[in-house]
Amino acid sequence: MNATYVIVGIFVLLVVFGIIQYNKLVRLNVAVDEGFAQIEVQLQRRGDLIPNLVETVKGYAAHEKETFEKVVQARAKATAAQGVAAVAEADGMLTQALRGLLAVAEAYPDLEASANFLSLQEELSGTENKVGFARQYYNDNVRALNEIIVSIPGKFFAGPANVVEREFYVVNDPGKRDVPNVTFN
Amino acid sequence: MGSLTAFVIYAFALYAGYTSIGIIPIVVGISLFGVWGSYYSSDKIVLAMTGAKVIDHDTAPQLFNLVHEITIASGLPMPKVAIVQDAAPNAFATGRDPQHAVIAFTTGILEVMDREQLQGVAAHELAHVANRDTLVSAVAATTAGAIALLSDFLIRISMFGGGRRDNNGGANPLVLVAAILAAILAPIAAVLLKAAISRKREALADATAVAFTRNPTGLRRALETLAADSTVVHQKSNAVAHLWIESPLDNKMTSKLFATHPAIADRIANLRALEKTGPSPS
Numbered sequence: 340m341n342a343t344y345v346i347v348g349i350f351v352l353l354v355v356f357g358i359i360q361y362n363k364l365v366r367l368n369v370a371v372d373e374g375f376a377q378i379e380v381q382l383q384r385r386g387d388l389i390p391n392l393v394e395t396v397k398g399y400a401a402h403e404k405e406t407f408e409k410v411v412q413a414r415a416k417a418t419a420a421q422g423v424a425a426v427a428e429a430d431g432m433l434t435q436a437l438r439g440l441l442a443v444a445e446a447y448p449d450l451e452a453s454a455n456f457l458s459l460q461e462e463l464s465g466t467e468n469k470v471g472f473a474r475q476y477y478n479d480n481v482r483a484l485n486e487i488i489v490s491i492p493g494k495f496f497a498g499p500a501n502v503v504e505r506e507f508y509v510v511n512d513p514g515k516r517d518v519p520n521v522t523f524n
Numbered sequence: 525m526g527s528l529t530a531f532v533i534y535a536f537a538l539y540a541g542y543t544s545i546g547i548i549p550i551v552v553g554i555s556l557f558g559v560w561g562s563y564y565s566s567d568k569i570v571l572a573m574t575g576a577k578v579i580d581h582d583t584a585p586q587l588f589n590l591v592h593e594i595t596i597a598s599g600l601p602m603p604k605v606a607i608v609q610d611a612a613p614n615a616f617a618t619g620r621d622p623q624h625a626v627i628a629f630t631t632g633i634l635e636v637m638d639r640e641q642l643q644g645v646a647a648h649e650l651a652h653v654a655n656r657d658t659l660v661s662a663v664a665a666t667t668a669g670a671i672a673l674l675s676d677f678l679i680r681i682s683m684f685g686g687g688r689r690d691n692n693g694g695a696n697p698l699v700l701v702a703a704i705l706a707a708i709l710a711p712i713a714a715v716l717l718k719a720a721i722s723r724k725r726e727a728l729a730d731a732t733a734v735a736f737t738r739n740p741t742g743l744r745r746a747l748e749t750l751a752a753d754s755t756v757v758h759q760k761s762n763a764v765a766h767l768w769i770e771s772p773l774d775n776k777m778t779s780k781l782f783a784t785h786p787a788i789a790d791r792i793a794n795l796r797a798l799e800k801t802g803p804s805p806s
Contacts, residue, residue, distance in 0.1 A: 377596060475738065
């Protein structure tokens with residue numbers, strides 16, 4: 340009689356524990372999806388700002404064709420990209436191209452002082468930050484999810500919850516990784 | 525807010541001659557209702573008290589953008605953003621939950637700080653929202669008020685024998701002494717409690733803010749600007765003091781124990797330590 344109660348109690352506890360684990364995995368999985376959607380929303384917004392920015396810079400610096408082309412190409416690639424790795428790569432390229440465009444702008448004081456350019460610059464740097472924070476949020480959630488999935492007991496619930504390890508969003512941004520070359524002789 | 529309501533009603537009741545103990549449940553009930561009301565519409569009450577004007581993206585693009593950035597970093601919903609016409613640099617957050625949050629900046633802070641600093645401040649305020657500090661501070665303030673109220677009741681009951689005027693035996697002198705002690709100590713304890721909770725929450729909000737931005741430098745520089753600034757928000761009301769990022773009450777006169785905010789130098793030192801060790805890489 341008593342033993343039955345104990346067994347039933349343990350069973351109930353196990354079920355409750357399982358439900359909590361399962362829900363945690365599902366919640367994190369949704370957060371990862373949301374995070375990636377947010378990255379895409381912000382990248383889209385940045386893409387939408389670009390034609391306007393290019394036009395504004397062109398008005399002052401029409402002959403910097405090469406820079407404009409780089410930006411337009413990078414934007415086209417970013418728009419077409421699908422999947423975490425491809426989006427991340429295109430994101431990095433576009434970031435680099437935009438940095439080049441803003442560097443060009445620095446050479447034109449009239450352009451830098453124009454109200455239109457200033458507001459575009461604020462929107463652009465705001466969007467850059469948003470992309471960065473969206474990336475951070477996404478990667479934090481991916482890390483939390485993957486940690487649970489590869490460890491016990493999360494491992495046992497990943498299958499039933501239909502959750503798999505997710506890919507980190509890694510941007511190859513050469514501008515930010517300028518590590519000096521050190522040689523040892 | 526709630527305790528204030530109760531005090532007013534209690535005073536009315538005394539004036540009307542009801543010193544009976546039977547009034548306590550009514551007063552407590554009404555004060556609880558007041559607490560609930562101030563909790564439920566704390567965003568609107570504080571906005572009205574401080575005269576903050578809610579803005580959108582078009583009226584202040586940079587401010588709106590940088591608050592939006594932190595909501596993305598934290599996964600919080602976008603709060604209402606407001607500006608207070610005040611030359612003193614300061615900011616606060618309020619609202620009962622993240623869905624009803626308001627964060628406000630003074631015109632002064634927008635003038636003296638650059639984008640990185642403002643981002644640190646926005647992160648600190650949103651950290652208060654994420655940590656549910658507006659709820660914590662509301663509960664702390666109410667508890668402090670309730671303790672004060674209770675000690676007041678105690679002293680009256682012991683003096684007047686709970687409203688019974690027949691006075692057979694009189695009041696127990698020991699109860700009276702205890703009640704007087706409680707009346708003196710309780711409000712002090714309550715104020716200390718409120719200040720301690722608020723101080724811990726400030727330190728926690730700084731840490732959470734850095735977790736959002738991964739950039740202790742911005743907030744550290746913002747706090748340095750605040751520390752160097754001598755102007756103080758004109759609204760010196762005690763009721764909203766705990767809301768601001770920098771305490772509007774001049775705490776040079778009061779001891780550290782009573783200050784609602786930890787010394788700004790301590791907070792700067794903590795952030796500097798974070799800068800040295802470096803935040804966790806993302």
